[in-house]
Structure formats: structure tokens, C-alpha cells
Amino acid sequence: MRSNGAVVGTLTAMVVGLLLALRVSADVAVVDDSGTRISLKSSATRIISLAPNLTEILFFIGAGDQIVGAVEYSDFPAAARKLPMIGAHNRFDVERILSLKPDLIVGWLSGNPQDGLQVLKQLGFPVFISEPSTVNDIVSLMERLGTLTGHQSEAVQQASNFRASIDASRETYSKRRPVRVFYQVWEQPIYTLNGDHVISHLIDLCGGRNIFSDLEQLAPVVSLESVLARDPEVIVGGGIFGQKPPWAERWESWPTVRAVENKHIYAIESDHIARMGPRLSEGIEALCLVIDKARDNS
Amino acid sequence: MTLLSADGIEASIGNVVACRDLDLSLKPGTVWSILGRNGVGKTTLLLTLAGLRPLTAGQIRVGRDPLNQLTRRARAQKIGLLFQNPDIQFPVTVNETVMNGRHPWIEKWRDSSEEDQSIVDRELGRVGLAGFGRRNLSSLSGGERRRVELAALAAQQTELVFMDEPVNHLDLHFQTELLKQFLANYRSKKRAVVMVMHDVNLATRFSDHLLLLFGNGETCQGSVDMIANEENLSRLYQHPLRRYPADGAYFFYPS
Amino acid sequence: MLIFQTGRDSRRFGWVILFLTALVPVSLAISVSLGSIPIDWGAVVETIRTGKSSVDHTIVFELRLPRSASAFVVGASLALAGVLMQALLRNPLADPYVLGTSGGAAVFALIVMLSGLAYQFVSLAAALGAVVSLALVIFLSRDSGGWSSTRLLLTGIVMASGWGALISFFLSISQQNQIQGMLFWLMGDFRDRGPGLVHYLTLLVVLIASIFASRGLNLLVAGTLKAESLGVHTLRLRFAMLIGAGLLTAVAVTLAGAIGFVGLVVPHIMRLIVGPDHRRLIPAALMMGGSLLVITEMLARTVLAPRQLPVGVITAFVGVPLFLYLLRRGSRQEMP
Numbered sequence: 111m112r113s114n115g116a117v118v119g120t121l122t123a124m125v126v127g128l129l130l131a132l133r134v135s136a137d138v139a140v141v142d143d144s145g146t147r148i149s150l151k152s153s154a155t156r157i158i159s160l161a162p163n164l165t166e167i168l169f170f171i172g173a174g175d176q177i178v179g180a181v182e183y184s185d186f187p188a189a190a191r192k193l194p195m196i197g198a199h200n201r202f203d204v205e206r207i208l209s210l211k212p213d214l215i216v217g218w219l220s221g222n223p224q225d226g227l228q229v230l231k232q233l234g235f236p237v238f239i240s241e242p243s244t245v246n247d248i249v250s251l252m253e254r255l256g257t258l259t260g261h262q263s264e265a266v267q268q269a270s271n272f273r274a275s276i277d278a279s280r281e282t283y284s285k286r287r288p289v290r291v292f293y294q295v296w297e298q299p300i301y302t303l304n305g306d307h308v309i310s311h312l313i314d315l316c317g318g319r320n321i322f323s324d325l326e327q328l329a330p331v332v333s334l335e336s337v338l339a340r341d342p343e344v345i346v347g348g349g350i351f352g353q354k355p356p357w358a359e360r361w362e363s364w365p366t367v368r369a370v371e372n373k374h375i376y377a378i379e380s381d382h383i384a385r386m387g388p389r390l391s392e393g394i395e396a397l398c399l400v401i402d403k404a405r406d407n408s
Numbered sequence: 409m410t411l412l413s414a415d416g417i418e419a420s421i422g423n424v425v426a427c428r429d430l431d432l433s434l435k436p437g438t439v440w441s442i443l444g445r446n447g448v449g450k451t452t453l454l455l456t457l458a459g460l461r462p463l464t465a466g467q468i469r470v471g472r473d474p475l476n477q478l479t480r481r482a483r484a485q486k487i488g489l490l491f492q493n494p495d496i497q498f499p500v501t502v503n504e505t506v507m508n509g510r511h512p513w514i515e516k517w518r519d520s521s522e523e524d525q526s527i528v529d530r531e532l533g534r535v536g537l538a539g540f541g542r543r544n545l546s547s548l549s550g551g552e553r554r555r556v557e558l559a560a561l562a563a564q565q566t567e568l569v570f571m572d573e574p575v576n577h578l579d580l581h582f583q584t585e586l587l588k589q590f591l592a593n594y595r596s597k598k599r600a601v602v603m604v605m606h607d608v609n610l611a612t613r614f615s616d617h618l619l620l621l622f623g624n625g626e627t628c629q630g631s632v633d634m635i636a637n638e639e640n641l642s643r644l645y646q647h648p649l650r651r652y653p654a655d656g657a658y659f660f661y662p663s
Numbered sequence: 664m665l666i667f668q669t670g671r672d673s674r675r676f677g678w679v680i681l682f683l684t685a686l687v688p689v690s691l692a693i694s695v696s697l698g699s700i701p702i703d704w705g706a707v708v709e710t711i712r713t714g715k716s717s718v719d720h721t722i723v724f725e726l727r728l729p730r731s732a733s734a735f736v737v738g739a740s741l742a743l744a745g746v747l748m749q750a751l752l753r754n755p756l757a758d759p760y761v762l763g764t765s766g767g768a769a770v771f772a773l774i775v776m777l778s779g780l781a782y783q784f785v786s787l788a789a790a791l792g793a794v795v796s797l798a799l800v801i802f803l804s805r806d807s808g809g810w811s812s813t814r815l816l817l818t819g820i821v822m823a824s825g826w827g828a829l830i831s832f833f834l835s836i837s838q839q840n841q842i843q844g845m846l847f848w849l850m851g852d853f854r855d856r857g858p859g860l861v862h863y864l865t866l867l868v869v870l871i872a873s874i875f876a877s878r879g880l881n882l883l884v885a886g887t888l889k890a891e892s893l894g895v896h897t898l899r900l901r902f903a904m905l906i907g908a909g910l911l912t913a914v915a916v917t918l919a920g921a922i923g924f925v926g927l928v929v930p931h932i933m934r935l936i937v938g939p940d941h942r943r944l945i946p947a948a949l950m951m952g953g954s955l956l957v958i959t960e961m962l963a964r965t966v967l968a969p970r971q972l973p974v975g976v977i978t979a980f981v982g983v984p985l986f987l988y989l990l991r992r993g994s995r996q997e998m999p
Binding site: 455458460480481483484485487488489491493494496497498499500501504505508509511512564 | 749753754755878881882884885886888889891892893894895896934935938939940
Binding site for chain 3: 233
């Protein structure tokens, strides 16, 4: 009896040990945003980033020193500026990428040229294609990149912090009195965003209402009159947070607009709010703050 | 023997009928002038006789062959045409332009021969432009350019020579000299020449036959002496013309 | 086979052809050797011998060589199309796009991009657009006398404007992420794939046909009627040139989007150097156009590496001063 138990015990130990060993030496695999399965023999240690937000995410999850090359405007954090540049996100230098001998390339579906991504795939590189459009997408992206880079637990933690920070903003602001918000992407012509855009969702999260959420185009050009007609209570655009934006002057000619009358024209850092990356939480905080300021005036 | 015969032809362009039921017979050594007001279709008739425009009725023969059955190349060897040529914007030389006239005679896959070049040189000399071969066509005056074109036409060595206002834009001196020289040369070689002329006096002086186009297809033809009278020409130009004697010949003067 | 006109001319032409024939392989060699990364040629040879892969070999054979080949084909096609267009329209200011072919190609390409179809269809659409545009021009400019150069030109200019308006419209209604791709295509740039058999064949076929038609083209310059009276089948010739130029333009836009300038300037430059005889002009323009674009493509990816510039920008920078210089020299020679 006792010898049988010993045999079973040893066998079990061997099986468990085998399973453990298998799991440790298992391929690292995730599915990217285009549905392709990306599978690496081991965690990536030579990563190319084809978008500034991806660079930020990689640093955020602790994989920053595994990046060997990044596209132009990968400017955050400071260490990212020292990375070898491999061109622009819409026109990158394949030769330079090749010479850096990457084992993982992280790309951006709508921002990178299709041809370029195709060539990289054809040359045999694993290309992880991302296309985050919501906060949840960013969280998932962080976690999956964490898996690929061997920072799974750190990534999960960071992503969780990221989500928590955003949830906190939502908690604080989303139930407050709705405020009509006009988000100005560009001044001349006047570009704004419709309800499908992630920034519009963030405005909702802050308890605001995007006055152009009903339009069909994702980034439509609108007339001055339509802005006047919809009478926003706050106008938000890109600039330096806390400073009066240079484009505010133009609105001051239209005091009938409530936002102008009550001086609720604010700038927030466009890199925070427009890059689908870790600083989105800071962007949300700033966005909710300025929307809230307009709330007081009623 | 007739070099070109037209039987009952009608030539027209758009609403303009140049001639209706016209019979024409071009014999070697003869020079014809086509006269008429602007817009009656003189140029159209010339182009039609040359086979570059379709006939509305009738038939044209070159020698014994129907014109429309000749190959382009054969036709180009028999009929040479001088136009009101548009400006050439490219840097072509005088020599190249005259050599173009030899095109119908140069075999398809060959280049010009020394004999072709000597023909070109001779014709350039005949129009007083010897040595101008390497000059750019655009560097010449209008009159000089016209003379180059005449040389090219001569180099084409065709039995039938059709010219659309050959000497307009030329200096007075060249008008008479060139016509005299060219036509004497063509006559001696037994060619048949047809010219569309604006100047009735040059026409009567240098041609031996006239073809008058009155408009609406009405025509009238014959030797110069027979046709060139006050009545015909006044009706042709719809303006009274008087005939005056000069130097044993005569000229016409609008009254 | 060819007997040149004068001794001096033919010697000069001989030198020019020799130079160009050498320029083609030299330019390709330069283009393959230079890039944003220095190549270890030892490694390349090693890979060829042993089959062991190396980055250097990959860069040379899978990136630079196909791009250079594309550049050559596009440059040669555009230059030849330019020669044909200039002869067809009897106008030295004509270029392959003057009849609106690049506009048509662009519109069709943009439609495919807007509709979200796979990007492989963009090339096909571009070629189709070039051909459709050409067909429209032929159809619309026909009158009782055939197609006069003036009518063709005017119809083409109007078509080009029409396409241009459509392009602006598409750009204005497209999404942000689509615009990137569209602008990329409109500025003209090379993919990293090489030319396919159909591109090579088209170039070859049109080249051979053009050389055969050279004498006729020379005569056409003197006037359509005059050429006809000298025995040239002008209708057939002009139609064939139109089709040939259209196909070449389609090849070019398929491989490289809308690259301007080459089709206008190269025929002009070569005409100033070897003269207007198409038997000389056609091969000379083809070789020059190909080599020029090979070099400019190399410069576009090297000069500010790793930043990659659109090729059309470099062509203008290189072509304009070259052209101006030759123009001044040429005009001085013309003075009697």
C-alpha cells in the first residue's frame, strides 16, 4: 500500500513538474487588434514602436528599456527621446528597423501605412497591430503587451491603476449636472468630434455633453454659426493646461455664447487626451476639472 | 495622258459645298489656280483632290488607279501638298524639315541615303537657302520658313503638286520670283500643279488654267485666256473688276 | 541600321547614348548601395554563397532592389509617356498627366480607400482610373475631323480640373485615419514591392511600338495634315500613342502614386541634348527618366534618414535647376 502511494505521489509530482516546466517554456502568445495571433518563443527584448502612444504604454508597463527603436514624436517619458528614431508613424524607415534586429514590432492600424506593415510581416517579423478606441481597449492593450514583454504582472497592476484613476473621475463627475461642451480640435477650419469618438465618451464620463455628438462624421468640420446655435457652456481645446489658449481670442468676439460670457474657455494638453496611452487618465482629470468649472456658473 | 481625273465629284465640309458634279482633268505640264471668295471651300476642294478628305460624290483617279485605292505611301509619292502650316514648337532644323519631304521614298526600316541628302541640298539651293541646313526652323523669318516648305515639297518629287496659297506672307520679290522659278521647273518636269490663290493677278499671270468656285457648288473652268474676264471675275468676287492691259499682258483692278 | 545625318551629330549622339547606357546600371548600383544603413557587403556575399540569412542581404535584395527597379520602371514609363504626349499634342509643355490620367487614377484610388476595401485593390483601381480617364477624354474630344490637338488638350485640362475637384471633395469627407493613406498616395511614393511582369511588359511593348513609330512621330510634329499627306496614317498613330501613353501612366501610378515632373522635364531635357528626332529621343528619354528616378528615390530615403521624404519633392529639387540650366544653354545656341 505504502509503495503504491509513493509511486502515485512520484508520478503526480513528475506530471505537475512537467506541466510547470511546460508552462515556463511555453510560447508567449496573445491576439492583436486585427485578430492575428502573435506568438513569440520568449518575451520580446528588442521592440520597435510605431506610434508615440505605444511607446508611452511600453514604458508604463515597465518594458521601456526593451525598446530598440521608436517613431518620431515618441517624446514621453524623457527616456523615450533618447531612443533611436526610425522615421515617422506614417512613413517609417524599414532599413533602419531591420538593422535594429527587432523581435517584436508594435504598430497602429489606422496610423501606419498598410504597405509598410505588410512589408514588415513579409520580412518575417512578428507585428502586433493595435487599434485602441476606448479606455477598455487601452487596458487590454497594456495587459497584452505586458504578456509579450515579460511584464505581465506589472502590466496588469499598472493597467488596473490606470483604470482605477479613470473610474475615480467617473465616480466624481459623471453624475453631476450635465454641461454643454464644445471640444475644438482645430481652429481654422473648425474641427470637432462626434459622439463616436473616444474623447466624446470621456466628456460623458465627466458629466458633460458633447454638443456635436449627433453628427455623422467622426471628425467633422462645423460652421461658426452652428457652434453659436448650440451655445456651449464650456469650450475645450488643445494647449497648455492652466494657461489661456491662443485660440481663445477668436471666441471673445462672440459674447452671446455662454462659454464666452462666463469665461469658460480652457486648454488641456492634447498629448494627454489625444494619445491612447497612460496619460489619458491625466487628460481625463484635466477635462473633468475644466468642465466642472463651468458647472459652477448656473 | 492625264495625271489626275475627277468625275462628277462633289466636295463639301459641313454646310459648305465647294463643288458639285465637277469634272476635272489635270494634264502634265499644266498649272491650275483655284479662285474664289473666302469660305467657298477652295482649301476643302484641294484637300479632297489630294485624297485627304472624303468625297461626297463622284470618283477621282490618279493615272488609271482610283485615288481611294492607293496606299497612303503610294499616294504620298504621287501627290504633294503645301499647307498653311501651323507653328512648330519643337527645335527642328531646316534640313530635317526638307528631308521630311523624302519620307514617302525612304524604305520603312531605312534611314535617308546620300542621294536623299543631295536632293535636299539641291532644293534648298533652289529656294536661295543653301547652307541653312543646320539652322533651327524657329530662327527663320516667315518668308524663309515658307521657302523651306516649298523646298520640302519639291524634294517630295511628286507628279501632282498641290499648294494652298503658296506665296502669301512672302515679300513681293519672292512672290513673283519663286512662282516663276517653281512653276517653270514643274512645267519642264511635266508635273501638274494646282494652287489655291488669293491674288487674282498672280493667278492669271502664272497659271494656264483656272477653276472658279462661286459658292454653292457652282464652278467654272478653262484656260486662263478663256475664263479670266471681267464678267466672270466680278461675279466670282462679287465686286466689279476692270481689266487693264500691261506689258503685253493684263491685270485686274477692283473699281 | 541607322545612318546619322552629319558626322558631328552622330558622334555626339554616340557619346550621349554611351553615357546613358552606363548611367542606368550605375544609378541602380548607387541606389542599392546607399540607404539609411551602411551595408556590409561581405555579409551579403556570404548569404548568397551559404544561404545563411543576414540583415544586409535582406535589405539589399528585398528592400532596395525592388524599390530601385520600381523607380526605374516608373521613371522610364513617365518619360516615354511624356515624349508621346508632347508629340501627340504637338506641345512641348505637355506631360503624361495633362489629359487628366493621374487625376482619374487618384479618384479611383481614393474611392477604394474610402470604401475600406483591401489596399491591394488601390493599385488596380488607380490603373483602371487612368484608363477610364483616357477613354473619357478620347470620347469627349472627338469631333467630325477626328481629334485635333487643341480639342484633346482642352478636354484633358477640363477633365483634370474635374478630377481635382473630386479629389478635394473626397479628402474633405474622409475620416482622419483615411486621410493619411490618401495623402501618402497623392504625394507619390514607392512601395517596397518591386514591379510585376505586367509592368515590365507594358513598358517594353510601348517602347518597341514607339520606336517603330518614330519616323511617323517626327512627321507628326510638322502638322497632322502634312504628316498625312506624306503618307503617315495619322489617325492610327495618334490613337496608338494616346493608348500607349495612357497605359504607361497607369503603370506609373500603380507603382508609385502620382509622381509629377519627370514626364514633363525629362523629354524636354533630352530633346535639348539629342534633338527632336524620336528615334534618338525615345531611348534617350527612357534611360534618363529611369536613372533620374532611381537616384531621386535613393535620395528621398537617404538624405534625411531615418525621415523618409516623398519622392516627388526630390524630383522637383533635382529637376528644376537642371532644366533651367539646359534651357538657358539651349536658347543661347538658337540665336542665329
